[in-house]
Amino acid sequence: xxxxxxxxxxxxxxxxxxxxxxxxxxxxxxxxxxxxxxxxxxxxxxxxxxxxxxxxxxxxxxxxxxxxxxxxxxxxxxxxxxxxxxxxxxxxxxxxxxxxxxxxxxxxxxxxxxxxxxxxxxxxxxxxxxxxxx
Amino acid sequence: xxxxxxxxxxxxxxxxxxxxxxxxxxxxxxxxxxxxxxxxxxxxxxxxxxxxxxxxxxxxxxxxxxxxxxxxxxxxxxxxxxxxxxxxxxxxxxxxxxxxxxxxxxxxxxxxxxxxxxxxxxxxxxxxxxxxxxxxxxxxxxxxxxxxxxxxxxxxxxxxxxxxxxxxxxxxxxxxxxxxxxxxxxxxxxxxxxxxxxxxxxxxxxxxxxxxxxxxxxxxxxxxxxxxxxxxxxxxxxxxxxxxxxxxxx
Numbered sequence: 385x386x387x388x389x390x391x392x393x394x395x396x397x398x399x400x401x402x403x404x405x406x407x408x409x410x411x412x413x414x415x416x417x418x419x420x421x422x423x424x425x426x427x428x429x430x431x432x433x434x435x436x437x438x439x440x441x442x443x444x445x446x447x448x449x450x451x452x453x454x455x456x457x458x459x460x461x462x463x464x465x466x467x468x469x470x471x472x473x474x475x476x477x478x479x480x481x482x483x484x485x486x487x488x489x490x491x492x493x494x495x496x497x498x499x500x501x502x503x504x505x506x507x508x509x510x511x512x513x514x515x516x517x518x
Numbered sequence: 519x520x521x522x523x524x525x526x527x528x529x530x531x532x533x534x535x536x537x538x539x540x541x542x543x544x545x546x547x548x549x550x551x552x553x554x555x556x557x558x559x560x561x562x563x564x565x566x567x568x569x570x571x572x573x574x575x576x577x578x579x580x581x582x583x584x585x586x587x588x589x590x591x592x593x594x595x596x597x598x599x600x601x602x603x604x605x606x607x608x609x610x611x612x613x614x615x616x617x618x619x620x621x622x623x624x625x626x627x628x629x630x631x632x633x634x635x636x637x638x639x640x641x642x643x644x645x646x647x648x649x650x651x652x653x654x655x656x657x658x659x660x661x662x663x664x665x666x667x668x669x670x671x672x673x674x675x676x677x678x679x680x681x682x683x684x685x686x687x688x689x690x691x692x693x694x695x696x697x698x699x700x701x702x703x704x705x706x707x708x709x710x711x712x713x714x715x716x717x718x719x720x721x722x723x724x725x726x727x728x729x730x731x732x733x734x735x736x737x738x739x740x741x742x743x744x745x746x747x748x749x750x751x752x753x754x755x756x757x758x759x760x761x762x763x764x765x766x767x768x
Contacts, residue, residue, distance in 0.1 A: 484591055484701070488599045491565075491585040492606075 393435055400431035420475075423468060523636040524688070527610035529560040531626075532600030534593055535617035536567040539576050541729070545615065546580045548623035556627060563603060564617065567596040593683075594704035601699065605692040613686040618729040620652070621684040625724040633686045638720030640691050640712050642677065643684035651725030661745060665706040668749065672756050673713030678721060680706040691717055700751055703744055707751040714759040 407424045410416035434440055445453040531549055535542050546562055553560045562582035566574050568590035577584050585599050597614060604612035611633055615621045625643060633641050645653055646662075653659070658681075665680040683705055687695060694715055700707040712719055 483589065484595050484598075487587050487589050487591055487595070488602055491587045491599055492603060494588075495583070495585055495603075 389438065393438060396431065396435040400428050400435060403431070404428040423471075427464070524610050524634050526559060527634055528608065529558055529611045529613065529630065530600070530604040530607075530609040531560060531562045531613050531615055532597060532604065533562060533564045533582075533615050533617045534567060534596040534600070535564050535569060535573055535577065536590070536593075536596070537569045537571045537573060538617040539569070539571045539573045541619040542573060542617050543576055543580060545617055545619050545623070546582045549615065549626070550581055552623045552626050558630075561609075563600050565596045565600045567591060567593070592702050594699055594701040597704060598695065598699040601687065601692055601695045604687075605689070605696040609689075609692075611686055611688055612692055614683050616683050616729075620726050620729050622725065622727055625684070625726075628722050628724055629684065629686045632720050632722060633688060637718070639688050639717035640719045641686040642679060642682050642709075642719065642721045643724035643726075644677075644679035644682055644721045645724070645726050646678045647721060647723035652728045657741070661741070664745070665748070665752075668752060669706065669709055669713070672710055672752065675713055675719060677709050677719060680709050682726075684724060684726070700755070703748050703751070706748050707755055710752050711755050711759065714756065 404425070407416065407421055407428065411418060411421050441453045441456065445451070445456045448456065450456045533542070533545060538545075542564065546564065549560075549562050552558070564577050564580070564582050564584040566577055566584060566586045568587055574586060585603065587596060587599060591599070600614075601612055611630065613626065613629060615623070615626070621643065629641050629643050632638055645651065654662070662679065662681050666676060666678060669680055670676050691712065694711070694717075695708075698711070700711075709719065
């Protein structure tokens with residue numbers, strides 16, 4: 385029983401370490417922005433803590449009145465995943481708004497450019513009116 | 519807000535266009551005829567929302583201004599591009615007219631008149647005030663009635679044709695729309711938005727036609743999604759703006 389427990393401990397430590405290295409690599413390569421990496425680093429730290437502190441999960445479960453400790457893992461994991469998904473939806477919505485604004489600007493600049501190429505006068509006076517009214 | 523007539527207004531007709539190669543040329547030509555007939559200071563701005571057919575090629579050959587969006591934004595995003603253009607370039611009035619020919623150009627004057635006389639900030643062309651012309655399908659009218667009740671509940675104003683896209687905005691409205699306009703199905707939601715900004719919304723009877731080409735953005739499969747999305751949009755825009763209402767009306 386004791387040897388089995390040690391094996392799983394080593395496996396989870398290894399897994400957490402590999403995960404951490406993966407996250408670091410992604411940040412170094414510039415493929416993951418720091419603000420999104422924080423949550424992943426936090427997750428790895430928690431994984432490592434529980435891999436070392438074997439009695440921890442059991443003790444916390446008992447403290448919370450959870451009789452089957454693994455269910456606490458599922459509960460916490462699912463909760464964390466849901467929170468992160470909501471966060472991603474927020475990020476996504478923000479991106480969509482930014483894309484919309486950029487598209488508007490781009491369409492107007494395309495028009496301005498083709499007007500200039502066609503030798504049409506730019507409506508600078510009118511643009512000034514709009515700014516003034518703000 | 520004082521009732522002020524606009525003298526010799528500069529008008530921008532915004533025509534959103536998504537795959538309307540069959541109808542867009544006629545729409546633009548008819549608007550240009552009305553422009554000549556009534557001697558209006560009017561420009562037409564077609565907003566091509568990333569059409570996948572040959573609409574863009576057709577538009578280039580027409581007597582009109584155009585914006586060519588680099589990505590597909592949907593009707594609300596396309597319209598907002600047009601309204602931003604109108605606001606920045608100092609137009610006094612912006613009118614939405616669909617690119618599918620549903621909104622006949624000879625009805626344009628009916629929408630413009632109350633606007634020029636300064637009777638409203640938002641003028642909506644309604645199919646249902648005088649039950650003439652194309653009345654939409656029975657199922658859609660049920661939906662439209664539902665939005666009327668919802669809008670009435672929230673802003674205490676009865677707008678009979680809240681899904682009508684045939685509408686005119688003055689500069690006061692353009693300033694608001696310049697900063698926020700709903701994306702996907704903007705018509706019913708924007709009415710609540712305007713109501714909370716205390717804009718004067720005036721409905722005038724117009725006759726609409728059946729679309730002359732292309733397909734509606736709302737098919738039966740999407741109807742449920744449409745109702746849900748718009749209801750949510752209306753409720754949230756209400757909650758968002760209600761808290762600010764005191765500041766808005768000042």
